[in-house]
Amino acid sequence: MNFTAIDFETATMHPESACAVGIVTVNDGIIVDEFYTLIQPPYNHYAYHNIKVHGIRPIDTENEKTFDGHFPQIQKRLFGRTIVAHNESFDRNVLMRTMKHYGLYYDELEISDRWECTCKIYRAKGYKPANLKYCCEQNQIELNHHEALSDARACAKLYLLK
Template sequence: MNFTAIDFETATGHSHSACAVGIITVEDGIIAEEFHTLIQPPDNEYWYRNIMVHGIKPADTLNIPTFDGLFPEIHRRLFGRKVVAHNESFDRNVLAKTMRWYGLYYDELEIADRWECTVKIYRSKGYPKANLKYCADRNGISLNHHEALSDARACAKLYMLHDGQVKMKI
C-alpha cells in the first residue's frame, strides 16, 4: 500500500490561504516519511477564528517562505502519488487554489482530480460522526487536532486501518 496523506491549515476563510501543511508518505503499508512546514499566507493575513482553531499566528509565519517557495518540496512528495485526506474536498481545494494563486498548475502534480477521503470511508462504515477527532479516538489513534502533521498522520493511519494494513483497537 503506497499513498500520501496530506492536511492543510488555512489562515483565513479563503482556500488559497494555506499556512501549514503536513504530508505523510506511506510505502508498503509503513509510514516512511513525515514532512511539516508552516507557510506564509498571502500578505501574512490571518483571521482571528482561524488562529483560535490551529494556534498559528502572523508572527509564526513572518519569516517563512510563501507557498511558491515551498512548492518544490511539496511537489516532490505528491508527484504521481495516490493522495488521501480527511475531508479531501477541503484539502484538495486548498492545494489547487493556493497553486493557482501563485501561478502553479495542479496538472503538473499528476495526481487524481479527486482523492481518497477518510471522511467518506468512515461514514460508509456507519460511524455516527466522521470528523477526524471522533474517528481517531474511536480507533485509538493519537491526535493533536488541527496540527497539520498530526492530522495527516491520523488520516494515514485511518486509511491503512480501513484497508486492513494496520491492526488497531476499534
C-alpha cells in the same frame, strides 16, 4: 499500500491562504516520510476564527517562505501519488487554489482530481460523527487536532485501517 496523506491549515476562510501543511508518505503500508512546514499566507493575513482553531499566528509565519517557496518539497512528495485526506474536498481545494494563486499548475503533479477521503470511508462504515477527532478516538489513534502533521499522520493511519 502506497499513498500520501495530506492536511492543510488555512489562515483565513479563503482556500489560497494555506499557513501550514503536513504530508505523510506511506509505502507498502509503512510510514516512510513525514514533512511539515509553516507557510506565509498572502499578506501574512489571518482571521481570528482560524487562529482560534489551529493557534498559528502572523508572528509564526512572518519569516516563512510563501507557498511557492515550499512547493518543490511539496511537489516531490505528491507527484504521481494516490492522495488521501480526511476531508478531501477541503484539502484538494486548498492545494488547487493556492497553486493557482502562485501561478503553479495542478496538472503537473500528475495526481487525481479526486482524492481518497477517510471521512467518507468512515461515514460509510457507520461512524457518527465521522470527523477526524471521533474516528481517531474510536481507533485509539493519537491526535493533536488541527496540527497539520498530526492530522495527516492520523489520516494515514485511518486509511491503513480501512
